[in-house]
Amino acid sequence: MEFTNIQLKVENGVGYVSINCPPANTLGTKTISGLSECIDHIETNQSIKAVVITGEGKMFVAGADIKEFTNAFHDEEKGKALSVDAQTVLNKIENLTKPVIAAINGACLGGGLELAMSCHLRIVANEAKLGQPELNLGLIPGFGGTQRLPRLTNKAKALEIILTGRLINGEEAEKIGLVNKSVPLSELMDEAKKLAESIVNKSSQSIKATITAVNEGLETTLVEGLEIEAVQWAQLFSTEDMVEGVNAFIEKRKPVFKG
Template sequence: MTVGVGKKFSNVKLKVENNIAFIFVDNPPANALNSHTINGLKECIHFINQEDSRIKVVIISGEGKFFIAGADIKEFVPAIGNSQTGEEMAKRAQALFSEIEKMEIPIIAAINGACLGGGLELAMACHMRIAADDALLGQPEVNLGLIPGFGGTQRLPRLTNKAKAIELILTGDFIKGPEAERIGLVNRSCPSEFLMDEAIKLANKIANERSAKSVAAALYAVTKGTKVELEEGLDLEAGLFGKLFNTDDMKEGVTAFVEKRKPNFIDK
């Protein structure tokens, strides 16, 4: 299946090539994460989840010079003085990002520019992140008299260390790609001209050289297992490990290893 860039949702474009789905947030000038963009992302994610197994990895990035520069602050103005509206706004974005985090298809954030506020919270919900060296990452909500509300106070200390997360949240300071890599916020950073090449290289290895069955099981073991006690996580891991023994791909992988050849996985 190939979907051209013309496949559009609200402020979101999608294409699928070589088992990889590319999502581009397209809300110029700064790809603000407004309600229309959140709706578009939700529709796009649902579309991908309903597609067949040919979509094995997702790359999400921003159109133009920005990843997502943050929420659309103009949408906050009508909610001033209304805590219920603010809470509903946060829970709506949190629900989408949790849905992304729970996907059985790996999602890579290719951070091509400013990735701030809700943009960083979206990137942190993805399973892997690659950032351009000159990309700016941060949670500047404190400058608005707010806190990160779309998951930032919870995911940032889980990805980096608690003290560094608190520093970034309380100061609202920005960091660039290399520093984000140093503190574990992104998997790696690279020059901006190589960003998509790096993301595609990683996506290709997972999508076209690995078994979708084992990838999905491993992803579930990590995302679910790290949210429970160790013993429960180990039980989950053992159960998934055992189930894979009944797959054609496990048989092919072991046979290929013994025969000293590359495996030909069929995702069954």
């Protein structure tokens, strides 16, 4: 299938998604729409067990398509639509029942960082630049940045990054907990591939339950979160994958999960 400004290839159960909107891979409305269609396809494609999102060329995503903002001058309704439409797609990524890994190969700014933060895991090139420079435009992050950044780092660090608009490199991003790992650019895709392929052989039902429990649990109290965990745990007892996993452990062999 073809998607506007989005490329998808599948290898060994991993769907590799490339944002391809040169020269900066901006998240304009057409790219966002293409990404949404691609994610819908991945959700229903049983051959895809994990996803890697990266940028084509030297950039990940340099931000939103700022020229489109001019169409919303003095129009709060149009401005809100730009935000909500993008948030809807990024929420779709965060709630995908298959793990999504951002492989940040270059500039990851504004909407690009917000896209990366909607992914479940993030690997970044050491020299990549990440940031939320929206205040330089008289705006704030509008694709989820004000909400996901403090959840991934902390309130003070998130406010510092947003209010100053300063850019950080991959190594600092790892230090503050924004990404899982920072590596040389030459190793980035190999690391992302290795991480994705370490997950695809797990039970797809357990993966789905994990993502659901973590995502829903973070939005509630500890007591309520524990109940969510218990429900997800219990539901897995009725699956053949759970029976296979336990029996394989007892029999000292590798499990063969069928989902």
